[in-house]
Amino acid sequence: MKDQSWQARADAHSFYGFTDLPTIHDRGTVVVTHGEGPYIFDTEGRKYLDANSGLWNMVAGFDHPGLIAAAQAQYARFPGYHAFFGRMSDQTVMLSEKLIEVSPFADGKVFYTNSGSEANDTMVKMLWFLHASEGKPQKRKILTRKNAYHGVTAVSASMTGKPYNSVFGLPLPGFLHLTCPHYWREGQPGETEEQFTQRLANELEATIIKEGADTIAGFFAEPVMGAGGVIPPSKGYFPAVAKILKKYDIPLISDEVICGFGRTGNTWGCETYAFMPDAIISSKNLTAGFFPMGAVILGPELSDRMQAASEAIEEFPHGFTASGHPVGCAIALKAIDVVMNEGLADNVKRLSPRLEAGLAQIAQNPNIGELRGIGYMWALEAVKDRETKTPFDGSLSVSERIANACTDQGLICRPLGQSVVLCPPFILTEPQMDQMLEKLEAALKKVFAEVG
DSSP states (O other), X not given: OOOOSHHHHHHHHOOOSSOXXXXXXXXOOOOEEEEETTEEEETTOOEEEETTHHHHTOTTXXXXXXXXXXXXXXXXXXXXXXXXXXOOOHHHHHHHHHHHXXXXXXXXXXXXXXXXXXXXXXXXXXXXXXXXXXXXXXXXXXXXXXXXXXXXXXXXXXXXXXXXXXXXXXXXXXXXXXXXXXXXXXXXXXXXXXXHHHHHHHHHHHHHHHHOGGGEEEEEEOSSBSTTTSBOXXXXXXXXXXXXXXXXXXXXXXXXXXXXXXXXXXXSHHHHTTOOOSEEEEOGGGGTTSSOOEEEEEOHHHHHHHHHHHHHHTSOOOOOTTTTOHHHHHHHHHHHHHHHHSSHHHHXXXXXXXXXXXXXXXXXXXXXXXXXXXXXXXXXXXXXXXXXXXXXXXXXXXXXXHHHHHHHTTEEOEEETTEEEEOOOTTOOHHHHHHHHHHHHHHHHHHHHHHO
């Protein structure tokens, strides 16, 4: 008789992305039915504290009544439209106003997509279009960093400095990856953090000189690398980088898909790390995960230049069917209000020290090489030997085993390389945080005892 379990049904007709297939073969798929606050529930009735906020984005939890009501009201009023041909919904207009209001920019314009990947892809096309319109068609190269994550479209995957993209024959030509600003892993023996930052700044300038500033379209950076393993920049990194980019007239794009709207403790990651970008890429927290949406937020200079370039050919020939979707915009307006005015951002600021202290206690385990993070985004990196920073053998799949052990404890966390990542919802209470830390510590002790 054919297996009719949810796990078997999922395996029969679902093609998995970014999923450890050995885990699926051994343990099956967790099929989720609903959520309450920071918890999700599966078809077996099991309850999990989701310390990954879905995929960084469900910051208000899984059943926020205000967000649900905003979606329902807009579906009843005007369920869908585009933003083409001089027409867009009133919700789209209001969201653009709100995004510029809460941005670090004095003025600007917003372009909508359906994801962070599409927003990064769009920003690259904007830069190519802009430079060509200004008589610099050769200004096309894109600078990012190794281990960065900017998306999965062909262009944004080329920006992503992860080795797995080689299976697609990526990156495309002209996408250059600089050193990851991870001092603990990339610093040289005897090199101070300040010296490391200066070395990376020197590398950037040398690359610009070698390639030619007139060939480089822009520099993209996450304030804190998210899918790279929660990697904050080294001390003084962004002010040093921004100064060089300004010197050579190269736009600085802050990819705030993960960091934006409170994750680092401020509204924007660029505020946390004291730099002013030329544009911001937003997604995830923009709608608190209740609708797929991304946005390119252009600062005033790029806005003016893009407007002039578009008027020269009478349009900007780019967009998506659901760009500026009225329901998505209505949800985003409510999500921004929820995060900024219902205490969620304040909760991150208030409880971040408690989270850091709890993780620091766990990180005393000799098999934790580094605790790193800020705000409500943290990673614990597992090592075989702390002194030498020697990782466990890859065949042991240590971070995957830790994540599986957490799942068995009723905790969802994310394995990334040799690290385990926590990015909890902003609504997390103190007792829930303590529960999360207890379950994580138990899982770590279990796995480290098994791998020796």
